[in-house]
Amino acid sequence: MSRGLRSITLLQLHYFIEVAAEGSITAAADLLYVSQPTMSAAMKDLETRVGRALLFRSARGVTLTVDGAEFLGYARQVVEQAELLEQHYLGRPPSRRLLGVSAQHYSFVVDAFVRMVKASDAAEYEFSLRETRTWDIIEDVRTLRSELGILYRNDFNQKVIDKLLRDSGLVFHPLFLATPHIFISRKNPLAARDRVTLDDLAEVPRLTFDQGANNSFYFAEEILSTLSSKQEIRVSDRATIFNLMIGLDGYTISTGIISDDLDPEIVAIPLDVDERIEIGWIDHSGIPLTEQARRYLEEVRAVVTGFELELIG
Known part of the structure; x- marks a missing residue:
């Protein structure tokens, strides 16, 4: 049978999605309770059927080729639609969500x-x-x-x-544009202000998220990253940064969107600067x-x- 007449099966698409997610043919095979040779053969047959290399194989596992990344998007859509059909007409329960x-x-x-x-x-x-x-x-x-x-x-x-x-x-x-705000503890004296300026923050510890080896100003999460600060502390998670806002009266700059349920001790105060934050x-x-x-x-x-x-x- 010629390649043009051979159909791609839903099972192959399921296999391919798991291989892409795991980054390993062996790991995907273990997850789906099939043998590694079976999974490997299924992936080679899938590539033969579509006539393109979908996976780049190395000693460290597999990664998607450019064609593979595009194919993954369509595979997810096909599998998702097939599952919806089964739920509607066969009474199957909703599948595992990922x-x-x-x-x-x-x-x-x-x-x-x-x-x-x-x-x-x-x-x-x-x-x-x-x-x-x-x-x-x-x-x-x-x-x-x-x-x-x-x-x-x-x-x-x-x-x-x-x-x-x-x-x-x-x-x-793009999702939205936001006016910059500072996040501070409710007990911080600045919390009573309607707005704050950069001069108001001159003696306040600035809290920023650490960017590791890629600690360029361009990758900072906070605007005005090039401005110097007398007191600066870098942290790696939100829980720590909020604790330092409370314990040291520090501040960080963000969108102004804060959850009273998740962050009840923190408030957002508008920062008087000519900047906008685009979140997307x-x-x-x-x-x-x-x-x-x-x-x-x-x-x-x-x-x-x-x-x-x-x-x-």
């Missing part, structure tokens, strides 16, 4: 994630949420460790961020979003609605 999100340290990201999980109709799911460094967010989405990434850009970092995204085959989708999500340019990813973005938009923002996504 979604990975990597983001800078924003409470609205977590709030939306909580809403998504609570609203999930799946008996089984496997979600991941990584609050991490800017460079790692881009790498997570590029390598498909996460389907979505959430980060900010502004006039200062936009050219650098956009070039890195283009080189990685990713696209930035990133994904692969050639891969359609899964239904679960679209649901998550709907929750993000629902969370930020009601704040003084300019929604643009």
Whole structure:
């Protein structure tokens, strides 16, 4: 039978999705309780049928080729639609839901994630949420460790961020524009102010998120990263930064969106600067979003609605 008449099977698509997610044919085989030779043969046969190399194989596992990344998007859509048919006509229960999100340290990201999980109709799911460094967010989405990434850009970092995204085959989708705010403890004397200026912050410890080896000003999560500060502390997670806001009366600069449920001891005060923060999500340019990813973005938009923002996504 010629290659043109050979059909791609749903089973092969299931296998391919798991191989891409695990980054290993052996790990995917173990997860699906099939032998490694069976999984390897299925992937080679799939590549033969589509007439393109989908996987790059090395001693450290497998990664997707450019064609493989595009194919993965269509594979997810086909499998998702097949599962919806089975649920509707065969009475099958909803399948295991999968979604990975990597983001800078924003409470609205977590709030939306909580809403998504609570609203999930799946008996089984496997979600991941990584609050991490800017460079790692881009790498997570590029390598498909996460389907979505959430980060900010502004006039200062936009050219650098956009070039890195283009080189990685990713696209930035704007969600909203926000006025910069400082996050501080409710007990901080500045918490009683309607607005604060940079002069007000001159003697206050500045708290920033550490960017590791890629500690360029362009990858900072906070605007005005090039301004010097007499007192600066770098941290790696939101819990620590909030504890330092309370313990040391420190501040950080962010969007102004804060969750009273998740962060009851922290308040947001407008910062009097001529800047805007553009928050958006990133994904692969050639891969359609899964239904679960679209649901998550709907929750993000629902969370930020009601704040003084300019929604643009």
